[in-house]
Amino acid sequence: MITLSNLDFQYPSGGGVLSSVSLSVGRGELVGLVGANGSGKSTLLSLVAGLYSPSSGSLSVGGVESPGDEKGIRARCRMVMQDADLQILGGTVEEDLLLGRRRTEDAVAAAHTMAARFHLLDVWDRPVQTLSWGMKRKLCLAAALLDGPEVLLLDEPFSGLDYPGMTEMRRLLVESRDAGLTQLVSSHDLECMVDLVDALVVLDGGRVALAGPPEEVLDHVRDHAVRPPCSWSTGLGIKPWGGGR
Numbered sequence: 001m002i003t004l005s006n007l008d009f010q011y012p013s014g015g016g017v018l019s020s021v022s023l024s025v026g027r028g029e030l031v032g033l034v035g036a037n038g039s040g041k042s043t044l045l046s047l048v049a050g051l052y053s054p055s056s057g058s059l060s061v062g063g064v065e066s067p068g069d070e071k072g073i074r075a076r077c078r079m080v081m082q083d084a085d086l087q088i089l090g091g092t093v094e095e096d097l098l099l100g101r102r103r104t105e106d107a108v109a110a111a112h113t114m115a116a117r118f119h120l121l122d123v124w125d126r127p128v129q130t131l132s133w134g135m136k137r138k139l140c141l142a143a144a145l146l147d148g149p150e151v152l153l154l155d156e157p158f159s160g161l162d163y164p165g166m167t168e169m170r171r172l173l174v175e176s177r178d179a180g181l182t183q184l185v186s187s188h189d190l191e192c193m194v195d196l197v198d199a200l201v202v203l204d205g206g207r208v209a210l211a212g213p214p215e216e217v218l219d220h221v222r223d224h225a226v227r228p229p230c231s232w233s234t235g236l237g238i239k240p241w242g243g244g245r
């Protein structure tokens with residue numbers, strides 16, 4: 001579903017950020033993207049979302065190529081950014097979920113159903129600035145899913161969430177996987193998602209340092225500034241996190 005071939009990227013303001021990145025993500029897979037601060041995770045997600053085009057090399061999403069058809073890529077992907085405040089544009093939950101849509105009965109019903117799935121109906125009319133951080137993150141994810149993407153790109157979805165919030169985020173990842181979405185999820189912490197992912201990609205200095213099933217890469221992640229999960233470090237393998245799935 002997603003293929004990156006020998007991709008390099010630098011921002012116009014200078015410096016190479018991604019170098020010789022090659023990787024592929026199969027349709028319906030859930031892949032974890034990890035690496036130290038500044039290793040290039042958000043940049044890579046933005047490229048896959050069609051927000052930038054590669055400086056050299058190429059990427060393809062569902063057969064649509066960049067450089068070339070970034071608009072076509074954007075039609076297939078939704079990215080949920082790290083900072084919900086940068087993504088929410090509506091004044092209320094209702095407004096945000098209906099933003100850019102004709103306010104038909106069907107559109108309102110679909111937004112309602114999505115709000116119910118994310119436990120946001122109680123705050124349907126609330127000004128968004130009064131929502132908790134966890135609610136804002138859920139609103140961004142709900143708005144992304146409402147567009148019916150094939151690919152979901154989540155930048156640090158667990159950051160700032162409490163234990164119930166993390167458990168719910170895990171549930172939403174599993175539901176999206178069961179619905180057939182392809183997901184690329186960045187995180188600093190493997191603990192909360194290592195048991196869910198099909199594969200891990202470890203970035204180090206803008207390069208893919210490791211990629212493969214968690215069992216094959218976890219022994220080496222520490223070499224790239226990523227902490228393995230406690231269960232792995234203590235010889236127990238990969239165990240379901242906290243409240244399980």
Ligand SMILES: Nc1ncnc2c1ncn2[C@@H]1O[C@H](COP(=O)(O)OP(=O)(O)OP(=O)(O)O)[C@@H](O)[C@H]1O
Binds near residue numbers: 035043
């Ligand atoms: N808009 C931009 N213009 C220029 N440089 C940028 C821009 N955005 C990011 N960078 C630089 O690109 C590099 C990779 O940043 P990126 O945000 O992709 O890393 P990251 O792994 O997501 O980091 P973090 O874990 O801290 O979010 C960093 O050196 C960063 O300073």
